[in-house]
Amino acid sequence: MVQGKEVFVQDLKPNDRVDSIFIVSDKKVLPTRTGKYYVSIKLTDRTGSLPAKIWDSGGVEFSEVPSAGPVRVTGRVELFENVLQVIIDDIRSVPPDQVKSEDFVPSLDREEMVRLKDELRRVFYGKLSCRYYRALWDAFLLDKELQKGFVKAPGAVKIHHSYLGGLLQHTVGVLRLVDAMCDIYRELNRDLILTGALLHDIGKIREYSYDLELGVTDEGRLLGHIVIGLQIFDSLLKKVGSIPEEKSLLLRHLIASHHGQLEFGSPKVPMTREALVLHFADNIDARLNELNRLYDETEKQTLWTPYQQRYGTQFYIGPDSEVLTGAFRENNTGSDKSAQLSLDEILKQRTGGI
Template identity: 35%
Template structure:
């Protein structure tokens, strides 16, 4: 397959997005290789099983002919130009590829999904929330992070997850701001809560994700992300900043460590401790709510099935309704200006 056959150079303006690939669609475009696996058919013939992606989603692909030779041309994480056709297999659209070549296309508009919100505006809003914190120790702690240029750059770029919620560039910042907003609202409803502590916990709860994920073409886990995880990394990062704040109250530091470690809520969700005071409970619930609302919206947006319902989601063990039937407002009936608006009983 030559470059001319695959119309290099490629650009986002005329890209065939994964979300738009339907059954019988001919495909000649570039995609990122997320997963590459070699296999053998029952007859002993080699084939390739691939997961290809752009910023709109993933799609399964298979290479049945000349698999070994084509496999030698690329590896996981590469951008490849492909040709083939979309077929339906077990009610899922899947590509059958006949040609693959490495591609030099590096247009970030094709491969990297990013937050739809302006990151500078989000940072500005977050700083405004921090300025409203009355406790000077907590305010100084957050500012120690926000004045750390390396942390702030990672914080702007990091995803909040690999696949589920806010799994895109800037997702961590978007999620953190959302959790801080909700924390403020909950504390306004329940004035007995320590609002400054809840908001500080909301800012800190996922800071470890700035070191848990890579920042390349593929969102993946770093070695310390796999070996340690963002909860423990977050506590370590907190302790690094606390070491420079000599008069920070030890009991408050202990509460913040607990809030980071317990914010997943339950042991089976990865928390080594469950929330043990009201502010920690609030953090867990607002974090969980924001993650689920964003995650479900992404499941619905990326679903390729026709009709009102998504395909079955294994994480939530259910189908999701894509389009809710809303009652239509009746067209207003024109009436003379002098006519009473109130109907008469008799």
């Protein structure tokens, strides 16, 4: 019987009692200041994670504490040094087939997944004129096993599109960008670059694991998604039959070079116009998704994000247009005009009066 989650990490508050299922990881047995020992673990679900501790006086055998997989935890929530943590009374393994993966891995909305897949078929497939590239799209879209992974896989484990459906969303984002570039730069081969955009990250279907938590497979660690993607491309070619050697070679190059630089994992740098545009489109969509998440996670009372080591800077968020609109709307509907907020007043609220 599948067990649903009763409580999520984002809902927990100090002094709450907990009786719910989480994914456990990062098990460590550590010494206390008095020379005794305790177990430190991390509990995760789709809304976040938090630390948990098991004291030696709790009646739980340290050796029996699971180090991975789903567990049912009972205990209490406390605030320690301004960080929420769970003090565990009892912890037991739960069979993986008795939990729902969507409770533990962040996921794109299912309706959005359906809409994106429809856009893939209805918009971009309809723009192809080359029969060879159309045949590759047919082989890809009709492969049920590939489609199952393509729709479910994340775009990455941590940095961008790190949720179920992320690969599909990222692929459609890149398709939109390269398609728009073809409207501006007519010298680009639309059929080639659309097909390259479709397949550029297809190796992530097997590079990542994404059942109860996001991770990297052994194949992903040893080969990476570019090599795996070229293998999948070869399997699609076998279904299609022969296509002109140059068309096949140019598509291979798009897959192989889309990271843009050797130090970023590409075995080759882009050597065609289409390969260069695909690289930039891939980077733009990934980076903006990363920044959008950063903006969402940044506290609303500040106008700047935390310092980002990757970029060597902070990012300016500025006034949230939705917040401002909401503030003006709420305060302009009443009869007391003295209660209306000016833009300066709203900014002061968001910045703590600075």
